[in-house]
Every structure is written in C-alpha cells, then in structure tokens.
Amino acid sequence: MKQISPLFQREFLGYFRTPVAYVFLIIFLLASVGLAFFVGQLFKGNQATLEAYFTFHPWLFLFLIPAAGMRLWSEERRSGTIELLFTLPVTPLEAVLGKFLAAWAFLAAAILLSFPLALTVAWLGDPDWGIMASSYLGSILMAGAYLGVCSLMSALTKNQVVGFVLGLFANLVLVFLGWSVFNGALAAVFPQAIVDLLANFSHTTHFDAFTKGIIDPKDVMFFLSLAGFCLFLNVLALER
Amino acid sequence: MIEVRGLAKNYGLFRAVDDVSFSVQRGDILGFLGPNGAGKSTTMKMITGFLRPTAGTAVVDGHDVTRDPIEVKRRIGYLPESAPCYPEMTVAEFLGFIAEMRGFRAPVEKAARIRRVVELCHLDGVLGQSIETLSKGFKQRVGFAQALLHDPPVLVLDEPTDGLDPNQKNEVRAIIKQLATQKAVILSTHILEEVDALCTRIIVISRGKVVVDETPDAFRARRPGARLDEIFRELTRGDI
Numbered sequence: 001m002k003q004i005s006p007l008f009q010r011e012f013l014g015y016f017r018t019p020v021a022y023v024f025l026i027i028f029l030l031a032s033v034g035l036a037f038f039v040g041q042l043f044k045g046n047q048a049t050l051e052a053y054f055t056f057h058p059w060l061f062l063f064l065i066p067a068a069g070m071r072l073w074s075e076e077r078r079s080g081t082i083e084l085l086f087t088l089p090v091t092p093l094e095a096v097l098g099k100f101l102a103a104w105a106f107l108a109a110a111i112l113l114s115f116p117l118a119l120t121v122a123w124l125g126d127p128d129w130g131i132m133a134s135s136y137l138g139s140i141l142m143a144g145a146y147l148g149v150c151s152l153m154s155a156l157t158k159n160q161v162v163g164f165v166l167g168l169f170a171n172l173v174l175v176f177l178g179w180s181v182f183n184g185a186l187a188a189v190f191p192q193a194i195v196d197l198l199a200n201f202s203h204t205t206h207f208d209a210f211t212k213g214i215i216d217p218k219d220v221m222f223f224l225s226l227a228g229f230c231l232f233l234n235v236l237a238l239e240r
Numbered sequence: 241m242i243e244v245r246g247l248a249k250n251y252g253l254f255r256a257v258d259d260v261s262f263s264v265q266r267g268d269i270l271g272f273l274g275p276n277g278a279g280k281s282t283t284m285k286m287i288t289g290f291l292r293p294t295a296g297t298a299v300v301d302g303h304d305v306t307r308d309p310i311e312v313k314r315r316i317g318y319l320p321e322s323a324p325c326y327p328e329m330t331v332a333e334f335l336g337f338i339a340e341m342r343g344f345r346a347p348v349e350k351a352a353r354i355r356r357v358v359e360l361c362h363l364d365g366v367l368g369q370s371i372e373t374l375s376k377g378f379k380q381r382v383g384f385a386q387a388l389l390h391d392p393p394v395l396v397l398d399e400p401t402d403g404l405d406p407n408q409k410n411e412v413r414a415i416i417k418q419l420a421t422q423k424a425v426i427l428s429t430h431i432l433e434e435v436d437a438l439c440t441r442i443i444v445i446s447r448g449k450v451v452v453d454e455t456p457d458a459f460r461a462r463r464p465g466a467r468l469d470e471i472f473r474e475l476t477r478g479d480i
Contacts, residue, residue, distance in 0.1 A: 006340035010326070017328040017370075080324035084386070087288045087320070088341045089313045239292070 003090045007098025008105075015106050020071070028064055028110045033117060035060065042117075048125025053117055054135045054211045058175050058204045061146045066167035068107060069150025070160045072099050073238070077158035092235045100151050100231055107143045111136065131213035138210020141223040142203055146171050148227030148234075155237040171203070174226075178202025241266050241394055241424035242287065246296030248448075249282050256282045258448035259296070264424045264441075266393070269416065271439035271456075272428040275476050279448040280428040281321055284396050287426070288318045300394055314342075317392040321399050323383025327372035331363055331382055334371060335389065342390040357385040360415065377408045384412070388419070395419065397427040401434060413438055432468040446476040 015021035032053065036042045040052025076082040085095060121127045150167035157163050176182045178199045186195045199205050206219040242264040249257040257279040264270050274280050285291040287298045289309035297304055303311040325334055335354045344350045358364055361381040366374060371382060380403065387395060400416065401409040416425060416438060429435065435442055435456060442459050444452035452459065452475055462471050 003341060006337055010329075010337045013333075014326070014328060079327070080320065080322065081326055083285070083290055083320045084324055087290050087313055087316065087318045088338070089310045089343075090341065091310065 001094060003094045004098040004101070007090070007095060008102045011099050011102035012105055014102075020068075021106070024064070024068060024106075025110055025113065028060075029113060031064070032056065032060055032114060036117065048121050048127040050117060050121060050127070050132060050135060051211060053114060054139060057139050057142065058207060061143060061203075062168060062171055062175060065107065065143060065146040066150045066153075066164045066171065068103060069147050069167055070154050070163035072103060072151050073155040073234075074158050074160045074163045078160070086238075092238045096151070096231050096234050096238065100147065100227075100234075103151070104140075104144050104147055107147060108140045111139050111143065128213065131211070134213050134215050135211045137215065138207050138219070141210075141220060142207050145174075145203060145223040145226040148230035149174070152230040152234045152237065155234045174201065174203050176202070178205035241268075241301060242426065243299040244283075244287065244296075245298070247283060247286055247293050247298060248295040249279075249286060249291065250294045256448055257286070257293075260445065260448070260450050261296075262443055262450065262453055264394075264426060266424050267421060268441055269420045269425045269427065269439045271435040271442045272426055272445065273430075273432070273435065273442060273472065274428075274445035276430075278445045278476070280445055281398055283445070284318075284398050284426065284428060288316050288396055289313050290318075314390075315392055316394045316396055317387035317390065319383045319387045319395075319397045319400055322402070323380050325371045325379065325382055325386070328370060330368055330370050331374075332367040334382065335385060338386045338389050344390075353389055356391075357388050360388060361385040362411075376403045377405065380404060380408075380412070384415070393423055395423055395425045395427075397425065399428055399430070401429065401431065409434075432472060436468065444472065444475050451475050 015024070035056040036050070036053035040055060042050075042052040045052060073082075076085060086092070118127070118132055149170050150163070153166035153170060154160075154163040156166065179202070183195055183199060186198065203223075206222045209216050209219050244260060244262050247257055247260045248255065260279070260283055262270075272280050272284070282291065286293045287300070287305065289305045289312050293306065297306045298312075299305070300312045301315045303315070305312045326337075329337070332354070335357065336350065339350045339353050342353075344353050358367065361384050363378070363381060363385060366378055371379065374382065380400070384400065387397070395416075397416070401412050404412065413434065416427065419425070427438070439456060442452060442454060442456055443450055459471065460468065463474075
C-alpha cells in the first residue's frame with residue numbers, strides 16, 4: 001500500500017500541470033455559487049444557511065464529476081502510459097486507489113473553496129455551523145460515490161467521451177431513483193414498497209439527511225460502499 | 241536469468257503467440273526479430289507482467305511472472321514501444337515519480353539514482369522541460385532512463401531505436417552494449433544491421449512461433465553470401 005503515495009501525488013499534481021484544474025475549479029465555483037444565488041435565491045431566502053448552495057449539488061455533480069473522472073483511466077489507455085504504470089511494481093488495487101484518492105481530494109478542494117460563501121452567511125447572520133459542517137461532509141462523501149462510478153466507467157474505455165457519457169448516465173440513474181418527481185411517476189406503476197427500495201439506491205436520498213444536519217452512519221456507509229464497490233469492479237476491469 | 245516456457249496468448253480466436261520458449265543468460269543480448277504483428281511485442285508484454293499469458297509462463301531471476309508479478313516487475317527495466325511517458329510532466333518530475341515508485345524515497349538516494357541515468361542518457365539539458373515538448377529522440381531517451389533507473393538485472397526493450405536518427409541510434413546501441421555485460425537484455429527490432437551490431441543471439445518469430453533461435457554467425461551461415469534481409473524474408477514468408 002505504500003505505493004499509493006507517489007501515485008496520489010503524481011495524479012493530484014497532474015491536475016495542476018494541465019489547464020484541467022484551473023478550468024474545472026473556475027467552472028465549478030461559478031456554477032455552484034451562481035446556482036445558489038440566482039436559482040436558489042440565497043439572499044432572498046433571508047436565512048443564514050447554505051441550503052441554497054448544497055441543494056443543487058446532486059445535479060451539478062452529474063456533469064462536473066464525470067468531467068473530472070473521465071480521464072482517470074481512459075487517458076492512460078489511450079496514451080499507452082498504462083503499460084508503463086503496470087510494469088512498475090504496483091498492484092491494480094494500489095493504482096486504482098491512488099488515482100481515485102487524488103481525484104477525490106481534488107473534488108473535495110473544489111467543494112471547500114466555496115468557503116467565502118459560508119463566511120458571508122456568517123457575517124450577515126448567525127448560521128448553524130453543525131449543519132454547515134455536515135452538509136460539507138455529505139457533499140464530499142457524495143462526490144466520492146459519483147467519482148467511484150466515473151472511475152469504473154473510465155476504465156472500461158480508452159475514449160474519454162465514452163467514459164464521460166457512461167459516467168453521466170450511470171449517475172443520472174442513481175439521482176433519478178431518489179428524485180421526488182421520478183418517484184411519483186414510479187409510484188403510479190409499482191407498489192410504494194418497491195419505490196422506497198429503489199430510492200434507497202439514490203445519491204439524493206442519502207444526501208438529504210446531511211443537509212439537515214444529520215450524519216447517519218447508514219448514509220455514510222452508502223456513499224463509501226458505492227464507491228468501494230465500483231472501485232472493486234474497476235480493479236477487475238483492469239486485470240488483463 | 242529469463243526462462244520463457246511455452247508462452248501463448250489468444251485474442252479471442254486469434255492466437256497471437258503460440259508456444260514460445262527460450263532462455264536468456266546474463267551477458268546475452270537477445271535480438272527479437274519478426275514482421276509486424278508476429279507477436280514480438282505481445283511476448284515482451286507477457287514477460288514484463290503487463291499481459292497475462294493464456295498459457296505458459298516466464299521466470300525472471302527465479303520469480304514466476306504469473307504467480308509473483310510484482311517481484312518480476314522489480315527486476316525488469318522495460319521500455320515499451322514508442323516510449324510512452326506522462327506528457328505534462330517535466331523530465332525531472334517524471335524521473336522523480338519513477339524513482340519513488342521504484343522504492344527510492346530517501347532524497348539522497350533518489351537524487352543519486354536520477355543523476356546516474358541523466359548522465360547515462362544525456363538528459364541534463366532538458367530536465368526542466370515538459371515531456372510533450374521534447375523531440376522523438378529525447379522522448380526515447382527519457383523512456384530509456386526510466387527503464388534503467390533501478391539498475392535492473394533484466395532489460396526488455398521494445399524497438400529501442402525506432403524513429404531515431406543514425407547518430408542517436410548509434411548512441412543507444414553503445415549504451416545497450418555497455419550495460420549488457422552484467423545484464424540479460426531482450427530487444428526487438430526491425431533493423432537487421434542492428435542485430436549484427438549488437439546481439440549475441442537471434443530469435444526470429446513468425447505468426448506467433450519461434451522459427452529461429454541461434455547466434456548471428458549461424459544465422460548468416462544459413463545462406464553464405466546472402467544479405468540478412470534475404471534470409472529473414474525466406475524465414476518469415478508465411479506472414480506475407
């Protein structure tokens with residue numbers, strides 16, 4: 001496992017060696033904060049919370065996380081560096097974890113860079129810091145789950161566009177299962193028990209509790225095990 | 241040093257490598273010849289542990305590549321075809337990454353290892369340059385430096401002089417010759433004069449099978465007075 005550290009460093013710094021990091025961070029912040037202000041009406045709500053910021057994360061992640069995750073493996077395959085990587089003394093599990101953790105840390109940094117928003121709310125009012133912290137935690141955990149799915153999809157193809165589309169679609173399904181509008185449509189066809197069961201596999205269902213200040217181990221486990229399961233399949237996909 | 245026993249690789253119904261066996265001793269430079277698509281690269285990828293053989297195995301310095309790939313990878317320096325490297329990294333960053341992956345984490349040792357290969361491959365002038373801006377010859381030398389960094393007992397070089405100008409070719413050959421006295425080297429090539437200039441043994445592979453395994457002198461004696469490429473053509477006629 002000690003091979004993870006150099007892999008992590010190379011991958012994490014790799015974002016900053018290319019325009020990827022700067023373009024991604026700027027677009028991510030513009031989109032997330034823009035949505036909070038203009039769609040979520042952060043100021044008009046007249047409440048000292050960041051609910052208007054976090055509520056869009058499941059939808060925002062849908063597009064931005066596949067964009068960050070699509071390169072993880074397809075890039076290595078296309079450029080042939082995968083041959084270099086896997087003739088170094090490293091196991092597929094170490095390689096998958098090193099790259100995943102680097103991308104996750106990068107996404108966490110993107111999310112945490114919205115901190116001026118939190119400071120603004122604190123300056124204007126008296127926010128509940130517990131809810132704020134649990135929302136950030138939930139958002140970062142959810143990003144990990146999205147990324148796990150995208151890493152797996154990226155390992156299945158050497159074409160980044162295909163990786164992006166597959167990652168987006170798989171995550172879209174996971175969002176829809178818990179989206180109230182979609183659930184309503186499902187409830188018309190299936191018994192409620194089945195709809196509830198399906199909703200349990202959704203990002204949104206598990207994220208909601210975090211934004212209310214509840215850190216339920218079940219929700220934490222959901223995101224971690226979804227990421228873990230995808231990474232396990234990712235390792236299998238890389239075995240030749 | 242290297243024992244290849246009955247290696248075979250299927251791609252679907254196509255048998256790319258069929259029951260290839262040979263051995264290489266310390267001090268040997270084995271020239272691996274064959275038309276494109278004959279199975280040279282596939283065989284090398286199986287020896288280095290990048291591809292899993294359909295049947296058979298390779299034993300490197302006492303370690304079986306199918307059972308203990310990590311130990312085999314520790315002992316091999318591998319230059320893949322067209323020397324893939326991470327293009328956004330500078331030469332110094334890239335060699336630093338390789339050094340850490342090869343277990344040289346202590347700053348003094350890491351610097352010493354890098355310095356040695358930088359001198360050997362004449363990379364002093366381009367250390368701070370990103371790899372994507374390098375000429376083909378320099379890229380090849382970076383790939384070479386990467387393979388030599390841990391001073392491995394076994395070198396596997398897939399077309400090490402491909403795309404180089406005549407001066408660079410000579411230089412690479414000189415490096416290989418200089419190193420080979422204490423190592424077992426396998427190199428693949430299309431250039432028959434190279435075999436003459438470098439190799440102590442020739443293996444010709446055609447349609448996945450070994451058709452010749454002998455010394456350059458014995459190879460030439462097959463048809464006294466004929467050019468090497470005429471002998472080669474006769475042996476690999478099945479591929480055309």
